[in-house]
Amino acid sequence: MPDRKAFPLRVDPALWAAVERAAACDLRSVNAEVECLLREALKSRGIKLEPPQAVKRGRPPKVD
Secondary structure, eight states, X not given: OOOOOOOOOOOOHHHHHXXXXXXXXXXXXXXXXXXXXXXXXXXXXTOOOOOOOOOOOSOOOOOO
8 A cells, every 4th residue: 555644734623524424425434535635636637646556455475
């Protein structure tokens, strides 16, 4: 899994509740929703980002 930056975030309770509702509608965690919203906001400002790296899931390949 790629390294992630962890940091504390102070958010107005009403804003946090709205993000929780949006995350629930999109079937995402609040963390994933915040990341998605940040990416959308940067894209709308014309800031280019590398696409997120997909997390590999499932069983590792069998080694003989």
